Amino acid sequence: MNKRSILLISHGHFDNNSLEIIADDITHEFLHPVELGESHLDLNEYYDPTRRQYDGNKLLKFLDSVSKPNSLKTIGLFGVDLFIPILTYIFGQAIFNGRTGIASIYRLKNEQYGLIKDDDLLLDRFRKVVIHELGHTFGLVHCYVPSCVMRSSTYIEDIDQKKIFLCNKCRTQVESSSHIY
Ligand SMILES: [Zn+2]
Numbered sequence: 001m002n003k004r005s006i007l008l009i010s011h012g013h014f015d016n017n018s019l020e021i022i023a024d025d026i027t028h029e030f031l032h033p034v035e036l037g038e039s040h041l042d043l044n045e046y047y048d049p050t051r052r053q054y055d056g057n058k059l060l061k062f063l064d065s066v067s068k069p070n071s072l073k074t075i076g077l078f079g080v081d082l083f084i085p086i087l088t089y090i091f092g093q094a095i096f097n098g099r100t101g102i103a104s105i106y107r108l109k110n111e112q113y114g115l116i117k118d119d120d121l122l123l124d125r126f127r128k129v130v131i132h133e134l135g136h137t138f139g140l141v142h143c144y145v146p147s148c149v150m151r152s153s154t155y156i157e158d159i160d161q162k163k164i165f166l167c168n169k170c171r172t173q174v175e176s177s178s179h180i181y
């Protein structure tokens with residue numbers, strides 16, 4: 001593939017098998033190769049002691065400022081609890097039509113909701129959040145097709161109700177804009 005790469009940068013440990021699956025999803029949906037990387041960024045300065053969570057806006061802004069100009073998009077993967085001021089928590093967020101997004105696995109864990117740990121379900125949820133945030137960087141807005149990954153998700157149940165993939169309408173939109181990349 002003679003195309004620019006999408007970078008997936010782990011902040012904290014994610015198992016390689018999961019990362020490879022997510023990378024395959026991305027290439028399948030957005031038709032670009034994926035490169036995996038790791039960051040050792042000190043997250044302490046993004047920690048808000050009052051909320052006991054990490055500031056998603058600051059992290060997104062920082063990642064965007066250091067994203068490599070030769071890569072098409074950068075998605076930062078996190079294990080910590082992210083927030084933005086107007087919301088209790090976020091699964092992820094991205095710069096609309098931009099180059100950068102973030103996604104966290106923290107609120108996707110069954111254990112957060114008093115349920116039994118389920119690694120397969122956790123990976124499914126994380127795949128959806130990553131594809132969703134990347135979709136925003138490709139200019140996709142929230143979609144009303146119930147199964148579309150671009151449907152908005154406030155609660156974990158919302159994520160479970162949609163599929164990992166883009167609906168035909170969203171896919172067509174990505175493909176028709178892809179000549180500019
Ligand atoms: Zn969204």
Ligand SMILES: [Zn+2]
Nearest residue numbers: 143148167170
């Ligand atoms: Zn859609």
